[in-house]
Amino acid sequence: MRILVVGAGAIGGYFGGRLLQAGRDVTFLVRPRRASELASAGLVIKSPNGDVTLKNPPTVQADALKDKFDVVLLSCKAFDLDDAIKSFAAAVGPNTAIIPMLNGMKHLDTLDARFGKERVLGGLCAIAATLNEKREVVQLQPMQSINYGERDGKMSDRVKAIDEAFKSGITGATASQNIMQDMWEKWVFLSSLAASTSLMRASVGDILTAPGGRDFLLGMLDETSAIAAASGYPPGGPFFERVKGNLTAEGSPMTASMFRDIKAGLPVEADHVIGDLIARADAAKVPVPKLRIAYTHLKAYEKQRAG
Numbered sequence: 001m002r003i004l005v006v007g008a009g010a011i012g013g014y015f016g017g018r019l020l021q022a023g024r025d026v027t028f029l030v031r032p033r034r035a036s037e038l039a040s041a042g043l044v045i046k047s048p049n050g051d052v053t054l055k056n057p058p059t060v061q062a063d064a065l066k067d068k069f070d071v072v073l074l075s076c077k078a079f080d081l082d083d084a085i086k087s088f089a090a091a092v093g094p095n096t097a098i099i100p101m102l103n104g105m106k107h108l109d110t111l112d113a114r115f116g117k118e119r120v121l122g123g124l125c126a127i128a129a130t131l132n133e134k135r136e137v138v139q140l141q142p143m144q145s146i147n148y149g150e151r152d153g154k155m156s157d158r159v160k161a162i163d164e165a166f167k168s169g170i171t172g173a174t175a176s177q178n179i180m181q182d183m184w185e186k187w188v189f190l191s192s193l194a195a196s197t198s199l200m201r202a203s204v205g206d207i208l209t210a211p212g213g214r215d216f217l218l219g220m221l222d223e224t225s226a227i228a229a230a231s232g233y234p235p236g237g238p239f240f241e242r243v244k245g246n247l248t249a250e251g252s253p254m255t256a257s258m259f260r261d262i263k264a265g266l267p268v269e270a271d272h273v274i275g276d277l278i279a280r281a282d283a284a285k286v287p288v289p290k291l292r293i294a295y296t297h298l299k300a301y302e303k304q305r306a307g
């Protein structure tokens with residue numbers, strides 16, 4: 001199975017690296033700067049689940065991409081999606097399965113429109129990862145999982161084959177027969193965490209020590225859960241309890257990747273992760289005052305960043 005990992009940042013570098021480490025046929029589609037970093041230093045993963053340096057990982061750049069791949073593991077940020085699509089389009093043939101790792105949901109519509117719905121699986125990952133100043137992939141906590149599946153819930157032969165390949169290298173790889181629900185639940189959690197930690201510029205544990213902090217976090221979770229419910233994907237009971245536990249864990253250092261990006265002065269997926277959720281809330285007439293403040297804050301950050 002030939003796997004093209006689009007992007008070798010935190011997510012693509014980590015999961016693609018684990019597959020490569022397991023001997024899978026992985027190629028990274030990268031831009032020039034990342035290509036030269038990987039050629040000189042290798043793909044370096046620092047992780048509580050085991051460090052590894054993969055020397056000379058196979059890479060390709062868009063202008064040299066000719067072959068069709070069986071799987072495209074898409075790991076760009078949402079604001080790079082259109083450009084990434086142009087870059088990897090040549091690798092998509094009639095039997096290619098595209099597995100997006102992006103947070104949010106709207107990218108599915110964009111991918112469907114370009115490649116046809118039958119080529120686009122549902123996908124998500126749960127991990128806290130980043131690139132450090134040496135451009136090494138750093139996993140910040142041991143937790144990791146990656147899910148993929150047909151959006152109609154069927155267990156197809158291609159998903160079984162992907163599952164076998166992914167399980168061989170990635171702890172926490174699981175084929176899902178309910179991937180749309182999984183993606184919505186992930187979005188509920190991520191958006192609550194990203195909106196709260198970005199707005200408060202603090203970890204969950206620090207927010208909880210502030211007056212009103214607990215109510216704020218839980219209020220945000222109520223808003224995002226109401227949007228999911230109005231969209232036909234009410235968060236399940238066990239999920240809700242687990243996430244509530246995460247958002248009320250005293251002393252928790254947990255933040256969202258969006259907050260880490262703000263701290264580093266990097267662009268954020270404000271429209272894709274929060275704006276799109278608010279648009280769905282408005283369409284369903286769900287009041288989301290806390291989420292709206294977080295979005296205003298993110299858009300002001302973007303404006304400030306743009307200068």
Ligand SMILES: NC(=O)C1=CN([C@@H]2O[C@H](COP(=O)(O)OP(=O)(O)OC[C@H]3O[C@@H](n4cnc5c(N)ncnc54)[C@H](OP(=O)(O)O)[C@@H]3O)[C@@H](O)[C@H]2O)C=CC1
Nearest residue numbers: 007009010011030031076080083084087102103128129257
């Ligand atoms: N980091 C995390 O902990 C988590 C992130 N996510 C989600 O995963 C997605 C990816 O995030 P993350 O890995 O952190 O982001 P990063 O910024 O670390 O990595 C994205 C990579 O995509 C590459 N890229 C963008 N456009 C192209 C292109 N046209 N061709 C080739 N490569 C391209 C970038 O390359 P270049 O270096 O050239 O800019 C970059 O290396 C996001 O949607 C995020 O929300 C989900 C769960 C956890």
Ligand SMILES: CC(C)(CO)C(=O)C(=O)O
Nearest residue numbers: 125126127190256257258
């Ligand atoms: C929800 C979480 C923390 C875990 O994957 C995440 O997706 C992110 O930080 O972007």
